[in-house]
Amino acid sequence: MQTLLDIIFPPRCVFCGEVSDGSRVCVVCRGELPWCGGVEIKNGVLVAAPLYYEGRARSGVLRYKKANVFQNDRALAELMAVCVRNHYLGKFRPDVITYVGQNAVQRYRHGFNQSRNLAVNLGGLLKLPVKPLLTKTLSLSKQSRSNAAERRKNAAGAYAARRNAAVKGKCVILVDDVITTGSTVGACAETLKAAGAEAVIVAGLAITRKQEERT
């Protein structure tokens, strides 16, 4: 149903920004997005994401990360929810959803946390509670310039479980927007397991392909 708001602000595709037919993913993007059909193990953690981080998905995610548009959170979380239902539910019984933590500097700089926004919407769609279980203890500001081995070393010990994080015996879905080497989600999963979580599975929006890790 078209609302007045849709007429004044017609829905635009999350990925390319073009006015779309009412869906948040336009017909062209639906056909051309690099869909990822399976689950991958990254840095020892099970990761499911609807897209590969390349082409239209990459430019769309970068656009999404720049602009805090709440309708986009929902649209992208819907893609993630389909992925979680297909790959995890049935094999796992998740108890809670959490997201990769930010430190105070990042929170101040960005003003919002995409992984948190995606997690909140994913929780709504899957009817699971969403809780902040992790904090970031170190700044990894130079991360993008370091190689995979350095990233892993930096990431280990960079996260801590929150003092009130009740994860003992729980199956946790960890949300991160983009997963490249898996060093961040690996470190977060280790932290949650050390705090007593029984299983940690990752739901991402986009992941890099395996062969790209080696370059």
Ligand SMILES: [Zn+2]
């Ligand atoms: Zn599009």
